[in-house]
Amino acid sequence: MASTTEAATGRQGTEARPRARWTRNISAKIAAIPMIATALVVFVGGTIWTVVYSFTDSKLLPRLRWVGFDQYERLWSQNRWLISIENLMFYGVMSLVFTVTMGFILAVLMDQKIRFEDTFRTIMLYPFALSFIVTGLVWQWILNPQFGIQGVVRDMGWTSFSFDPLNNPQTVLYGLLIAGLWQGTGFVMCLMLAGLRGIDEDIWKAARVDGIPTWKTYVMVIIPMMRPVFITTLVIVASGIIRLYDLVVAMTSGGPGGNASQVPAMYVYDYMFQAQNLGQGFAASTMMLLSVLIVLIPWAYLEFGGKKHG
């Protein structure tokens, strides 16, 4: 209680000025109205609509016949859905850890005042310009046992060499991960690089004067200072992971073995459109929304609530 009243009074303090601010830039605010309306109607309205209809037995066309939590019960009793969640968790954790660490290390390397930095930056960021569909198709070919890496190495003489992650249910997620990392790391690197460039040169000078080793400066000083960049990166990467769909469709379409690389978004699409069962698809997408919120709410709290920064 105490903290909420505190926050309220704090906000009031800043709201004393906004009364004058309201009328300032009035034309810009009017211009923003269509955007705000679209956001409210399309995003918020659409979301509420989806959640509401997830409690109905809508088939091909939406209809309001309530069935309570039936769709959710059915969803959580489906093996395919449970496997999808498992796969996504594994992919998500691995992808988060590796993109952030690799992105940061690359950014640090780029920050050493190297020659041709622009060239390297462009090369590293290029994969991000490709859609997941293209990325997936490219890597499907690279990992193809007949034509890809395995084929090339075997042609060079190592005939026992075997590297075929996509056709083995145990390793298929690593195959997806390779493609995902290739695509996403460059982007994280650029975010991190911007963060590193935002660090005041004086910090470095002070650290050098005190004789602190470079690695220690990075770990103990620079990383804590880059907290906002890290949090933004985490949120962007995490929300990208939850909606993972096109990469899987392009690389494995959920296989091998039918289920080994299923993800929740595929379940949503298949049940909404192929099975003509909107209610079930809506229930699954509501669960996805829930997981996005679980990622977003702590972030919003850290960024906007609690102590002010900046």
Next chain:
Amino acid sequence: MRVSKLTAVLCASVAMPAMATELEVTHWWTSGGEAAAVAELAKAFDASGDKWVDGAIAGGGGTARPIMISRITGGDPMGATQFNHGQQALELVEAGLMLDLTDVAEANNWKEIINPPSLLEACTVDGRIYCAPVNIHSPEWLWLSNKVYEDLGLPVPKDWNEFVASAPKVREAGKLPLALGDQPWQSNLAFGAMQIAVAGLDAWKAVNVDKNMDVAAGPEYAKVFQAAAEARELAKGSNVQDWNQATNLVITDQAAGQIMGDWAQGEFQVAGKVAGTDYTCLPGLGLNEYISTGGDAFYFPKLNDPEKEAAQKRLAALLVSPEVQVAFNLKKGSLPIRGDIDLSAANDCMKKGLKILAGGNIVPSGDMNWSPDVQKQAEDLMVEFWKSDMAPEVAHQKWVEILKSGL
């Protein structure tokens, strides 16, 4: 500026009906043989004075159907669209989005000529007819490579039991007994074919037509699951995705057999193989020579334009006409929907199909019996069962649960 644009739009809307009526037709027939078959339909429609605007959607039915449905429900309907007859378009019909073709059907006497009559029943909702069937496809076929057996010095199996008995020798020779693609619907298709072959017609009908769940949970179906568990052992080591890649394993004699629909025939034909000498086809897996009569039909969304509606009805009548049926089905490799036409140009396997059709050994297809929702769930279960070590008893129990959800 604005006025001239307006008048241009007005002129266009007035001028439109005066021209030959254009109808956009959407379908998912994009492979070589399929495209040639569609071209026959387009040719016939253009020759009759209207204009066929082709709206092919690549990627198969699973990709195409959501696009078609969202266009119809989203207020941008096409002139005509392909669906598999059965329950796929049922809700669109019930929502009043489809054109009633009953008068066309009566004028052309569809009730008498369409054989088997179950095809027309699948188009009928509350006594009105909403679609024009164009062909019959059946999934219950076993395709065998003769060469694999000749090399082993074995006779080519004549039914599923002989096939299973010969499988260990095929395996010893380093070949794959049964090719099975990775896509979920293929596992489901294989199971569907084994259902009617192993459980027999009576049990099949009790479950799929009369929806008797006691039979579904009973010993006949336990046998089917046992047989499927055996079959999945034979399919171990088959790591291809698409059905035609699996068919290709049989064509190139790397695999002994494949359970696939009669559309596989097109692949053998393109590869220059001859039915009977290079490959053998066994409808109903050779055990119970029954085929289910699924297939394709055209539905006509309501357009609220009398000119277009007349053209839609002309197209519906044309699709069922004898000339179009012969031209289309010979190219497509499918069976015609009427028994009164001459298909002497058909090959061995197609003739087997025609004979079964003429003998009346036919059953309704999965699309007619079960909703897409049930079929999708069954697909998910089947792919898991065929590709893992799930116990047949467990799969059997889950399968019955899925069927019950569709009652």
